[in-house]
Amino acid sequence: MSIVSFSVNGEQRTLDVPPMRRLLDVLREELRLTGTKEGCGEGECGSCSILMNGELVNSCLVPALHAEGATIRTVEGMADEARLHPIQQCFLEKGGAQCGICTPGMLLATEHLLAKYPNPTDEQIREGLAGNLCRCTGYMRIFEAVREAASLHPSKAQLA
Amino acid sequence: MLGEISRMAAPASNQIVGTPVLRKEGVAKVRGSAQYVDDLELPEMLHGATVRSTIARGRIRSITFDPSIAWGEYIIVTSRDIPGKNTIVHLFEDHLCLADDLVSHVAEPILLLAHADKAKLPAAAAAVKIEYEPLPAVFTIEESESRQTAIWGEDNTFKTYLMEKGDPDSVWATADYIVEGEYTTGAQEQLYIENNGCIAEWSDTEGVTVYGSMQCPYYLHHALMLAFDLPADKCRVVQTETGGAFGGKEDFPSVIGTHAALLAKKSGRPVKIIYDRGEDMASTTKRHPSRTRHRTAVSKDGKLLGAEIEFAIDGGAYCTLSPVVLSRGTIHAGGCYFWPNLRVRSKAMATNIPPHGAFRGFGAPQSLFALERHMDKIARVVGISGEELRRRNFLHPGNHTATGQLVADPIDMNAMLDRVLSASDFHAKQARFVETNRRSPIQRGVGLASFMHGAGFTGSGERRLNSLVKLEADAQGRIVLLVSSAEFGQGTNTILCQVAAQALQIPYEQVLIAQPDTHRVPNSGPTVASRTAMIVGKLVQTACENLLATLRESGLLEEQHSAAQFCHACIAHREQHGSLTGEARYQSPGDIFWDDDKYKGDAYPAFAWAHYVAEVAVDTRTYQATCEGFWAIQEVGKVLHPTLAAGQIEGGVAQGIGYALYERCEYKDGHLRNNQMTNYIMPTGADLPPIHVLFEEIPSIHGAFGAKGIGELPMDGPAPAILNAIYSAIGIDFDAIPLLPEDIFARMMRQSSGGSEDLKPEEAGPYYSRSAPQDEGLEVPA
Numbered sequence: 001m002s003i004v005s006f007s008v009n010g011e012q013r014t015l016d017v018p019p020m021r022r023l024l025d026v027l028r029e030e031l032r033l034t035g036t037k038e039g040c041g042e043g044e045c046g047s048c049s050i051l052m053n054g055e056l057v058n059s060c061l062v063p064a065l066h067a068e069g070a071t072i073r074t075v076e077g078m079a080d081e082a083r084l085h086p087i088q089q090c091f092l093e094k095g096g097a098q099c100g101i102c103t104p105g106m107l108l109a110t111e112h113l114l115a116k117y118p119n120p121t122d123e124q125i126r127e128g129l130a131g132n133l134c135r136c137t138g139y140m141r142i143f144e145a146v147r148e149a150a151s152l153h154p155s156k157a158q159l160a
Numbered sequence: 161m162l163g164e165i166s167r168m169a170a171p172a173s174n175q176i177v178g179t180p181v182l183r184k185e186g187v188a189k190v191r192g193s194a195q196y197v198d199d200l201e202l203p204e205m206l207h208g209a210t211v212r213s214t215i216a217r218g219r220i221r222s223i224t225f226d227p228s229i230a231w232g233e234y235i236i237v238t239s240r241d242i243p244g245k246n247t248i249v250h251l252f253e254d255h256l257c258l259a260d261d262l263v264s265h266v267a268e269p270i271l272l273l274a275h276a277d278k279a280k281l282p283a284a285a286a287a288v289k290i291e292y293e294p295l296p297a298v299f300t301i302e303e304s305e306s307r308q309t310a311i312w313g314e315d316n317t318f319k320t321y322l323m324e325k326g327d328p329d330s331v332w333a334t335a336d337y338i339v340e341g342e343y344t345t346g347a348q349e350q351l352y353i354e355n356n357g358c359i360a361e362w363s364d365t366e367g368v369t370v371y372g373s374m375q376c377p378y379y380l381h382h383a384l385m386l387a388f389d390l391p392a393d394k395c396r397v398v399q400t401e402t403g404g405a406f407g408g409k410e411d412f413p414s415v416i417g418t419h420a421a422l423l424a425k426k427s428g429r430p431v432k433i434i435y436d437r438g439e440d441m442a443s444t445t446k447r448h449p450s451r452t453r454h455r456t457a458v459s460k461d462g463k464l465l466g467a468e469i470e471f472a473i474d475g476g477a478y479c480t481l482s483p484v485v486l487s488r489g490t491i492h493a494g495g496c497y498f499w500p501n502l503r504v505r506s507k508a509m510a511t512n513i514p515p516h517g518a519f520r521g522f523g524a525p526q527s528l529f530a531l532e533r534h535m536d537k538i539a540r541v542v543g544i545s546g547e548e549l550r551r552r553n554f555l556h557p558g559n560h561t562a563t564g565q566l567v568a569d570p571i572d573m574n575a576m577l578d579r580v581l582s583a584s585d586f587h588a589k590q591a592r593f594v595e596t597n598r599r600s601p602i603q604r605g606v607g608l609a610s611f612m613h614g615a616g617f618t619g620s621g622e623r624r625l626n627s628l629v630k631l632e633a634d635a636q637g638r639i640v641l642l643v644s645s646a647e648f649g650q651g652t653n654t655i656l657c658q659v660a661a662q663a664l665q666i667p668y669e670q671v672l673i674a675q676p677d678t679h680r681v682p683n684s685g686p687t688v689a690s691r692t693a694m695i696v697g698k699l700v701q702t703a704c705e706n707l708l709a710t711l712r713e714s715g716l717l718e719e720q721h722s723a724a725q726f727c728h729a730c731i732a733h734r735e736q737h738g739s740l741t742g743e744a745r746y747q748s749p750g751d752i753f754w755d756d757d758k759y760k761g762d763a764y765p766a767f768a769w770a771h772y773v774a775e776v777a778v779d780t781r782t783y784q785a786t787c788e789g790f791w792a793i794q795e796v797g798k799v800l801h802p803t804l805a806a807g808q809i810e811g812g813v814a815q816g817i818g819y820a821l822y823e824r825c826e827y828k829d830g831h832l833r834n835n836q837m838t839n840y841i842m843p844t845g846a847d848l849p850p851i852h853v854l855f856e857e858i859p860s861i862h863g864a865f866g867a868k869g870i871g872e873l874p875m876d877g878p879a880p881a882i883l884n885a886i887y888s889a890i891g892i893d894f895d896a897i898p899l900l901p902e903d904i905f906a907r908m909m910r911q912s913s914g915g916s917e918d919l920k921p922e923e924a925g926p927y928y929s930r931s932a933p934q935d936e937g938l939e940v941p942a
């Protein structure tokens with residue numbers, strides 16, 4: 001067992017866990033942050049995507065040990081009690097979530113994409129979300145949600 | 161005052177159906193707070209695992225437990241622990257719950273383990289040593305129909321059908337052309353992103369309760385009653401949020417749910433079984449592989465005179481739902497064309513592959529792939545375009561389908577085709593690609609497929625289901641829908657609440673839907689067969705009308721009412737009578753007749769109609785075919801929710817593109833070798849083209865506010881449209897899917913063997929015939 005300490009959604013957490021335990025399991029089972037999903041357990045589907053130090057990672061491939069000192073954001077950190085994050089609102093309105101199992105990962109991938117490209121081209125959206133599989137939507141409405149979220153992005157609000 | 165009046169008047173024109181209201185459970189999904197089965201923890205819960213066969217067929221000789229494991233810590237369940245019948249009931253009772261003597265496929269469940277520590281299960285499962293006496297196994301339709309090895313029943317045949325119209329034997333002598341072809345399709349994994357999973361609890365007084373990811377709570381309920389020998393009220397099934405299903409959670413939850421329940425009973429504690437991806441892919445159902453043979457008589461002016469179609473599917477080791485899948489495939493085999501004479505013979509064969517099961521489209525994508533490829537070939541023999549051949553043979557209102565069903569909808573297939581050809585710029589592209597293909601290693605083409613898809617259960621299925629829907633008012637005067645229809649992404653919750661809100665003339669927010677729980681909701685049938693919007697929706701509408709009538713008869717509500725008046729009336733009724741409910745039971749429309757023996761009559765209450773256009777590029781250096789554009793037009797009756805409906809079509813088209821170009825199940829000795837997402841490839845967002853969705857709306861009298869089924873339809877068209885486009889790009893007819901770069905490479909590297917692969921009618925003469933197929937002797941069912 002190892003002591004691992006990191007911040008999740010703004011809260012500092014210290015845990016005693018097997019060092020090679022998957023971060024996905026630490027989040028879901030130790031911290032009960034079950035919004036992060038497991039689809040494949042081998043880095044292919046992206047439903048376990050989280051942001052770690054601002055980078056999009058598949059938490060099923062990250063050993064707990066690697067989270068030491070990290071700043072982690074999961075889907076639970078996106079909305080506050082009263083209000084959805086604009087990206088969540090766009091997914092909701094545009095039909096970007098059907099069964100919803102890929103949605104938490106997609107939302108974080110979108111946040112990551114828009115941080116990198118506030119005005120993404122269609123190509124950048126397709127490539128930026130290519131690590132996140134969705135079997136329900138055919139992606140069209142997810143892309144539309146991303147475009148809509150980009151149009152609401154703070155960088156544009158300032159321009160306006 | 162004026163404001164008051166307009167608010168009062170507003171409900172009369174209250175349009176909720178057809179508007180993009182927010183998905184009922186959408187907020188929970190985008191927050192990540194929706195509770196899928198793996199998100200649930202019960203106190204004292206154990207985790208379960210399954211020990212499976214490693215051979216395709218054989219007898220279990222011995223089972224030994226490696227002493228390196230502390231077996232005392234584990235709960236172990238074998239077939240001897242099953243209190244009732246050792247079967248997972250679907251249509252028959254051939255499917256074992258746990259194999260005890262004979263194993264019939266790889267990954268067949270033999271023994272179950274449970275332990276409090278999930279991490280301790282894999283090693284323990286591997287430490288159960290099973291020795292077998294191997295028996296010969298069969299892996300293909302051809303091996304099965306040869307009957308050299310008997311593996312199921314007397315003749316390896318789960319089911320056969322014979323469907324006839326007119327006098328198909330009379331057409332051959334007078335035909336100008338006879339065109340033959342053989343087409344095959346592969347297995348396809350549903351690949352819902354949430355794997356199968358269930359949690360079961362046992363109580364000696366209450367019986368068994370199972371929570372899980374599923375489409376049909378009452379299927380599992382039925383399976384539990386039989387395996388546990390319990391009455392209905394001692395079995396309870398609750399559907400949890402379900403992360404995709406597509407048919408893959410229609411019959412299979414009966415297996416995993418029963419397994420979890422057996423472990424729960426033996427341990428006296430809750431038990432959770434969640435498959436990982438590898439186990440889910442290796443052991444659960446896939447789309448049935450198929451083989452279709454066509455022999456078609458055509459006149460020189462391109463009229464279909466008649467045909468013989470032989471349709472065969474590989475059902476896998478147990479019968480499960482194969483007869484129903486076969487039935488839908490059989491009825492759709494003649495497609496959306498007028499056949500004066502037609503004979504379709506079909507059969508579902510047993511193999512030693514894990515049982516194949518439901519997957520969106522349910523047999524129709526298989527037989528329609530064959531037909532729509534074949535139509536393009538016929539057109540070339542006749543010397544007209546595929547478009548023109550289709551136009552000369554479309555079903556029109558007043559015609560009768562292959563089962564003799566009258567086309568009653570005022571459908572206009574030609575007008576719809578015009579619309580999608582113009583939206584996709586089909587003709588201009590065709591001309592342009594002829595030019596550009598001369599100069600580029602990337603060869604482009606466009607292709608078309610036309611089809612229809614029956615909504616609801618086939619034939620007398622709905623009558624047998626006898627579905628029931630209930631509504632009740634809660635203490636705040638809101639309406640709660642009680643149905644067993646499951647939400648798994650398609651939008652069941654949302655559209656049924658829209659239908660109720662519109663029928664009751666109250667806001668969408670005032671209608672709630674109960675979690676499907678067999679102790680609370682009646683059996684409104686399974687969530688399959690594109691039946692929810694049409695059949696269950698209509699029942700919801702009727703139940704609402706009944707509830708309104710109750711309120712009006714008791715004098716609590718006027719003919720015209722506001723939302724507030726309705727709410728008050730509900731509360732008042734509850735105060736006076738203790739409750740307020742409404743219900744509706746399925747009544748077969750008087751004008752629908754089906755003859756199960758002759759396979760004639762009204763096969764479905766309604767059909768959806770469609771034309772799909774694919775644009776493809778084949779890179780002749782990498783042999784990769786890519787779909788670069790997709791246009792889908794469909795007539796689906798009233799569109800209840802534009803966003804959800806388009807999302808259904810786009811999602812189905814994406815799966816269809818995967819079916820055609822990406823997704824291959826590779827079996828070796830009955831093992832699925834690529835049971836991972838790393839080697840079973842489904843399309844990512846970067847692989848898919850823009851998908852353009854167009855609707856025509858002709859309200860159907862059979863569905864809620866005119867809705868027809870929509871869910872399965874989009875699976876039918878993409879594969880043939882894409883392969884037709886590939887022919888148009890590179891001039892090679894491919895007859896099999898999936899079509900991966902290695903297949904294109906192999907075909908481009910070898911000399912054509914003639915026949916249907918490269919068609920030269922002038923050389924083929926009036927009789928054009930693929931040389932290969934020998935009649936395998938499909939027999940006429942007695």
Ligand code: FES
Binds near residue numbers: 041
């Ligand atoms: S679960 Fe981590 S990528 Fe699929």
Ligand code: FES
Binds near residue numbers: 100
């Ligand atoms: S919404 Fe179901 S997998 Fe994406």
